[in-house]
Amino acid sequence: MSLTRHFTKLLRTELNAVLRSQIDLLPKETSLLIAVSGGQDSLCLAKLLLMQQHKYKWNLTIAHCDHQWRIDSRNNACHVEQIAREWGINFCMRTAEVSLRSEAEAREWRYEMLVEMAKINKCAYVVTGHTKSDRVETLLYNLMRGSGADGLASLTWRRSLTDRIELVRPLLNVSRHETAAFCQENQIPIWEDSTNQNLDYRRNRLRLETIPYLQEHFNPQLESAIAQTAELLYGDVTYLEEQASYFFEENISVIWNEQSPCLHRQMLAKQPLALRRRIVRQFLARYLLHQVNFEDVFRFLNLLDAPNRSQSEPFKGNISAFVEHPWIILRK
Numbered sequence: 327m328s329l330t331r332h333f334t335k336l337l338r339t340e341l342n343a344v345l346r347s348q349i350d351l352l353p354k355e356t357s358l359l360i361a362v363s364g365g366q367d368s369l370c371l372a373k374l375l376l377m378q379q380h381k382y383k384w385n386l387t388i389a390h391c392d393h394q395w396r397i398d399s400r401n402n403a404c405h406v407e408q409i410a411r412e413w414g415i416n417f418c419m420r421t422a423e424v425s426l427r428s429e430a431e432a433r434e435w436r437y438e439m440l441v442e443m444a445k446i447n448k449c450a451y452v453v454t455g456h457t458k459s460d461r462v463e464t465l466l467y468n469l470m471r472g473s474g475a476d477g478l479a480s481l482t483w484r485r486s487l488t489d490r491i492e493l494v495r496p497l498l499n500v501s502r503h504e505t506a507a508f509c510q511e512n513q514i515p516i517w518e519d520s521t522n523q524n525l526d527y528r529r530n531r532l533r534l535e536t537i538p539y540l541q542e543h544f545n546p547q548l549e550s551a552i553a554q555t556a557e558l559l560y561g562d563v564t565y566l567e568e569q570a571s572y573f574f575e576e577n578i579s580v581i582w583n584e585q586s587p588c589l590h591r592q593m594l595a596k597q598p599l600a601l602r603r604r605i606v607r608q609f610l611a612r613y614l615l616h617q618v619n620f621e622d623v624f625r626f627l628n629l630l631d632a633p634n635r636s637q638s639e640p641f642k643g644n645i646s647a648f649v650e651h652p653w654i655i656l657r658k
Contacts, residue, residue, distance in 0.1 A: 333507040337500060341374050344496050345382075348483055351494055352451060357385040359449040360415075361440055364390070364406045364517030367455035370505035371497055373512060375453065376413055389443045389452075390419040391436045393426055396521060405517045418443050429527065437487065444491050456481060456495040459502035462552045463532050474620070475566075479559035501549055570604035573597065580609070581653070587613055588653040595630050602627065613656055616642045629654050 345351055352358065360375060362368040372388055379386060388410040392403045403419055410417035420439035426432040440452045461481045468477035484494045497505070509516055525531045541548045573593075574580050581588040589609055594602060606626045610618045625638045629649050638647040648655045 331511060333504055334511050337370070337374055337504060337508050338377060340499055341378065341496060344483075344499065348496075351484060351496060352382070352384070352453070355383045356451060357387070357447065357449040359387050359389050359440065359444045359447060359452045361436075361452060361454045362388045362390055362406050362410075363519070364402050365455075365519060365522075366505045366509045366514075366516045367457050367460075367497065367502065369409070369455075369514050369516060370500075370508045371453065371455035372409075372413070372415070373508070373514060376415065385449075387416040387418060387443075387447045387449060389440060390417070391439050392419060392421040393432050393436070394422050395426070395432070396519070398520075402517050402519075405515070409515070416447070418447065429529075437493075441487050441491055444487075450490065451492050451494050452487060453494050453496065455497055455505070457497050457500050457502050457505060458549050458553045459533075461498055461556050462537065462549050463529055465552055465556050466532055466536065467529060475559050475563050479556050479563050481556065482560050498553070566600060566604055567608075570601050570608055573601070573605045574608070582612075586655050586657045588650075588655045590652055591630055591649070591654045592652050594654075610641075610656075614641055614643065614645065626654065 358375065360368070360372045362372050372386075375384065375386060378384075388406065390403050390406045392399050396402070403421075407417050407419070420443065422432075422435060426435055444450075444452050464481040465478050468480065471477070473480075481495070481498070483496075483498060484492055487493050506516075508514075521527065522530060523534070525534065537548065545551055579590040579593040587609070589606070594605060597605060603623050606623045607618050610622055610626065614622065622641055625641070626647050629636055629638055629647055632649050634649055634651045636649045640646045643658075645656055645658055648657065
């Protein structure tokens, strides 16, 4: 085997191994929407899927989201479109029509657009090029924000975007070094994003300064070690979420009333703290319009020992929790 084809064979083998081990991660004869920014990770992903398209009989579409944050963003989009044409892959894109003020806002818009394009192209799967390196950055970033196990394990192989569309990340065992080498071997022209060197973005500072420092002074195999931690945490989180969901099964500890849903507080109080928090979060997630956070859960749990007729500070949407013994009730 020629040395110059080393990473191509390595990554094709890795992708096949992932598809075999992760049941129904990307089933055969399905339509895939590939999110492509133009960088090395997403182009590596698109090329790998194209290489395996005949074997798995996939219908591929490349999707690009232009945030309009850079003066060259339009040229970036044209670059991705040109590659899609050369590879014979369907292409679609969305351009931000309003100013996106933060990374979080841009991410939310991007996933909304990916879901929209997936629906139009009848794709059951949105596939992204997140790597082992991204997984490490996410864990460290969330750790410094004080996240629990869920946040530390948040970059997982798959998650639901809607009831019919799955987000899939098949390159989580692949490093950024490997995707760069793959693109070089296959002479794939990468669009260099100038913002990736901007240390005003915290993730860039993690990638360019913090992680190299930790690798040099603490563990040269840092990426593999932290990625393993994320995978172990994900297994724990999955198990705890399943255990928490059993609380609702017999319908004696909860009343699913749209106007005033209730949790039985004595039955809730009997649960271990780790399950208690997850039960409350699952309960609140069904009724609150925003993503449930630790403060929401803490606010609700404060009512476990509160006197009858007590109420919580309101959640977003002017919804509060009230104690009407033996229940804690949500209502506006």
